[in-house]
Amino acid sequence: MTNLSFAPMPDEQGYFGAYGGQYVPTELQKVMNDINAAYEEIRQCTEFQQELASLFADYVGRPSPIFHAKRLSDQLGGAQILLKREDLNHTGAHKINHCLGEALLAKFMGKKKVIAETGAGQHGVALATACALVGIPCEIHMGQADIEKEHPNVVKMKILGCNLISVTRGTATLKDAVDSAFEEYLKDPESFIYAIGSVVGPHPFPKMVRDFQSIIGTEAREQCLTRYKRLPDVVTACVGGGSNAIGIFTAFLDDTQVKLVGVEPAGEGLDTQRHAATLTKGKPGHLHGMACYVLEDEDGNPAPVHSIASGLDYPGIGPQHSYLNDLGRVDYDSVTDQETLDAFMRLSRVEGIIPALESAHAVAWAIRTAPTMQPNQQILVNLSGRGDKDADFVANLLNL
The missing domain is CATH 3.40.50.1100 (Rossmann fold)
Incomplete structure (x- = not known):
């Protein structure tokens, strides 16, 4: 263990050992690869890094x-x-760290709408905040059970101007919100970006969210x-x-x-x-x-x-x-x-x-x-x- 370096994770296909990858329809693989290419481009960009660092300090309070x-x-x-x-x-919460990065990436790529799921509402609030800051429309899918449980965050998301979609299928919680948001994303993946709220989903999202966090x-x-x-x-x-x-x-x-x-x-x-x-x-x-x-x-x-x-x-x-x-x-x-x-x-x-x-x-x-x-x-x-x-x-x- 002492000789094992973890820095290179994931590999070029997005795998951490046997885990990760892109288990998505073929047409979506190109979209995911485009997102990865754009991310790799901006992460090497001094202006992007300076803007993100400035927001972390003066907006987030880091x-x-x-x-x-x-x-x-x-x-x-x-x-x-x-x-x-x-x-x-x-x-x-910590969610603002990667939401700022994802919103700036969406702006860089010229996306017309940012879509996401939320469970407790922290990712939803953070993303709605970041999208308001950069001026991109935001749509958040949230399970009805969580909407009833997390009322303060629901109100914040609405004040911030996001379009909040109530998900009533299944258990009406986080997994169902993910399914609903992904279906909306599939309607126009070239114009939309799905801002995943954790280190999950197809490559490059586990890598990107980790890097921002x-x-x-x-x-x-x-x-x-x-x-x-x-x-x-x-x-x-x-x-x-x-x-x-x-x-x-x-x-x-x-x-x-x-x-x-x-x-x-x-x-x-x-x-x-x-x-x-x-x-x-x-x-x-x-x-x-x-x-x-x-x-x-x-x-x-x-x-x-x-x-x-x-x-x-x-x-x-x-x-x-x-x-x-x-x-x-x-x-x-x-x-x-x-x-x-x-x-x-x-x-x-x-x-x-x-x-x-x-x-x-x-x-x-x-x-x-x-x-x-x-x-x-x-x-x-x-x-x-x-x-x-x-x-x-x-x-x-x-x-x-």
């Missing part, structure tokens, strides 16, 4: 700080818990070395599709002394059908144009999945995560809905930080693990989003 959750750490005993505060970004880990690694003169012992993040996790993991992949832990949603329990722990309980398959681990039903179709966090209830996972799991470089664990709720409330009341339910999965894992470690050790948690969107839902759930 770099996001690292906060030592001292009171929580003292209560738990054991390792010190550090939080990478992506929740402080403009729009409230990698600023999280790049900042965090430098911040830890500057402040603590060392790297953290553990870096952890929640995993649904996997964008915030791969964003922070990428900078640490070659630091094999740093343990990397992705936290999946165990929902109501891994012994039930009410979870979305893809790497823990799934197997290699194909979903939404990529080869990856998939949770399947008895008929071999993507299984209905569940998580208290709308942004994590997805039956697949990014191909790079699938590969890193097989390599053993990243450990993938899971926490339940109840552990997540407890962590949501504990961080709120001990540190005054209300996390997104998605991010609370990683906080829950840190709360569980810190007491088993030494006080001179550190767990760095990617706090990928804030919990404004979840506050009413949690309050109703707990009768607050």
